[in-house]
Amino acid sequence: MPVHDVVAHLADTARTTCLGFVAGLARAGFDFDRQNARGVARERGATPRETLERLRRVAPRRPTPPAPLDSRLVEEVVHGEDIRRPLGPPAPTRRRPSSGRSACRRVLRPPSAVPRSSSRAFA
Known part of the structure; x- marks a missing residue:
């Protein structure tokens, strides 16, 4: 894209x-x-x-x-990289990887590990 x-x-x-x-x-x-x-x-x-x-x-x-807010964060980070990499600017030097990792782990959990209220958004 x-x-x-x-x-x-x-x-x-x-x-x-x-x-x-x-x-x-x-x-x-x-x-x-x-x-x-x-x-x-x-x-x-x-x-x-x-x-x-x-x-x-x-x-x-x-x-x-209708999706967990963490998925919106992951969407922004991933698509931010989709934009940054082709354009060539350097990656930010100051990061807080713990918050990003936490959001990614939550979004990438298998469906059985997602709370019922969140899993309905993807059904």
Whole structure:
């Protein structure tokens, strides 16, 4: 996925509410890839600068798709790397790996280890 589309995906995720996620998934025929492609197309500006501005405007939003908040953190970190690596800027030198590791462990647990309330979001 081009960097421009990854930024559009992050903007779409930041704009998506629980209800919006379910409605969008239904409109996409319950095809997650189709729903994601529509969100990217909706948030992708005519230029990378325009798409980045869209992400900056929605980044502070608190609503989130129906998933544990830790998964949103992992999404931001992973896609941040998807953006950083092709563009070539150096990795940040000051990190707090313990918080990132904790979030990754929670998100990557097998479904049987995920609490019932969280596992329903992925059913």
